[in-house]
Amino acid sequence: MRRRSLLLAVPAGLITLSACGEDTADKDKDQVAESPSAPEPGASAKVVDGPVPAITAGTKFGEKPTVAKGEGKPSGDLAVKTVIAGSGTTVAEGDYVQAHYLGQIWDTAKVFDNSYDRKQPLVIQLQQGSVIDGWRIGLAGKKTNSRVEMAVPPSLGYGSEGRGDIKGTDTMVFVIDVQDTFNGKSSAKGKEAPQDDAALPKVGTNTDGKAPSITVPKAAAPKKLVAEYILEGDGEEVKPEDKLLLQYKGVLWDGGKEFDSTYSREQLAAFPLQQLIKGWQEGLAGKKVGSRVMLVVPPDLGYGDQASEGIPANSTLVFTLDILAKM
Incomplete structure (x- = not known):
């Protein structure tokens, strides 16, 4: 037809929703928008409240944050902390979220991606295969206008193969400012x-x-x-x-x-x-x-x-x- x-x-769910699409330049831009099709075997989806590194500057909602290096060994589970609690709409798995974010490596504090410098928030669906599982699981239940920090183990990120400069053993740290959420x-x-x-x-x-x-x-x-x-x-x-x-x-x-x-x-x-x-x-x-x-x-x-x-x-x-x- x-x-x-x-x-x-075409229903939205039948389209590739990754912000990376098939454009090479975009693939280097949004590092949360591709994920394994399913969590790795044995991956834990348990959510714990820490540890997460300290945010040392840019502490207000919407400001580009500076995040300290992780101390000690990160959790093998998904560590999620609500840094600023918003009072907006609750995010549900399957929703699209609009958010600014910064991502860095736990062990080195090396920033591998951030949307603040691009001055364009990411809009992506929280469904398996469209976004890394750490985001899909960790943002569900949060409210808009919240700042969320999470430490994502490899099993809920890019798995043992890693991606780009992110090794298969790296825990990723994200600070995410959830601006809005959309659904049907x-x-x-x-x-x-x-x-x-x-x-x-x-x-x-x-x-x-x-x-x-x-x-x-x-x-x-x-x-x-x-x-x-x-x-x-x-x-x-x-x-x-x-x-x-x-x-x-x-x-x-x-x-x-x-x-x-x-x-x-x-x-x-x-x-x-x-x-x-x-x-x-x-x-x-x-x-x-x-x-x-x-x-x-x-x-x-x-x-x-x-x-x-x-x-x-x-x-x-x-x-x-x-x-x-x-x-």
């Missing part, structure tokens, strides 16, 4: 924008994680792309090369029948914008993260004269999209 080749109907019940939280044009669909402004309504007018469909804010966020503007974390719903202009929705799957979508239909590429570029956007996509920017799953040929499509985060 053409729609599947352009990712619009997440919504954009932007400011309501006017919906004054009677010739355009009306989209619901609910922010409870349920699918917004889309009411299509009994009128001729626009011939050109329409891209309008429903809720205007205050995040960064979307660039054409971005990968986005989205909630969305699509209906046909003729009859208003739903043909696709992340809400019905209760599973977010993570898409590189450049791999999507032209209507999404052109309509979302320049829009702000944290927004709900309504797109009316004419056939030439959608699926044209090719029928697809639930979409007749030459269909005008209407989407509501919540831009939750850049990945």
Whole structure:
């Protein structure tokens, strides 16, 4: 099906969610985003409260930390300490988390990765195979706006083979500032924008994680792309090369029948914008993260004269999209 080749109907869980993707430069950038497909045999998933090294500078949430060298022998279990307790939403395994982090080696205090210098937090799903198991297990149950420090043994990191400068015997130390969490019940939280044009669909402004309504007018469909804010966020503007974390719903202009929705799957979508239909590429570029956007996509920017799953040929499509985060 053409729609599947352009990712619009692929559940997020079927896409490679590693921030590293297949780009060589990215593989050198995000060191937590690849992991063994399963913990090594005999790996302990027991969580203990220490030991973890002291944070000696950059002690506030959101500041780049400086972390002392580990003292003595690290635990063979996963050591997790909440350094700053936030009061936000609780993170669950399977959620996407947005976080700044610094990682270094226990024995040497050598920093092998940090997102603070990149000025771009990592957004990644806490599921096996997408992130190292230390993060997947250690961040579950924490609240947003928390700073978490953890010492990850090799068995819950990159295993006995290691990765890059990280040897198979190295315990990794992370300081993680958990900014936000997203799941299938997440919504954009932007400011309501006017919906004054009677010739355009009306989209619901609910922010409870349920699918917004889309009411299509009994009128001729626009011939050109329409891209309008429903809720205007205050995040960064979307660039054409971005990968986005989205909630969305699509209906046909003729009859208003739903043909696709992340809400019905209760599973977010993570898409590189450049791999999507032209209507999404052109309509979302320049829009702000944290927004709900309504797109009316004419056939030439959608699926044209090719029928697809639930979409007749030459269909005008209407989407509501919540831009939750850049990945």
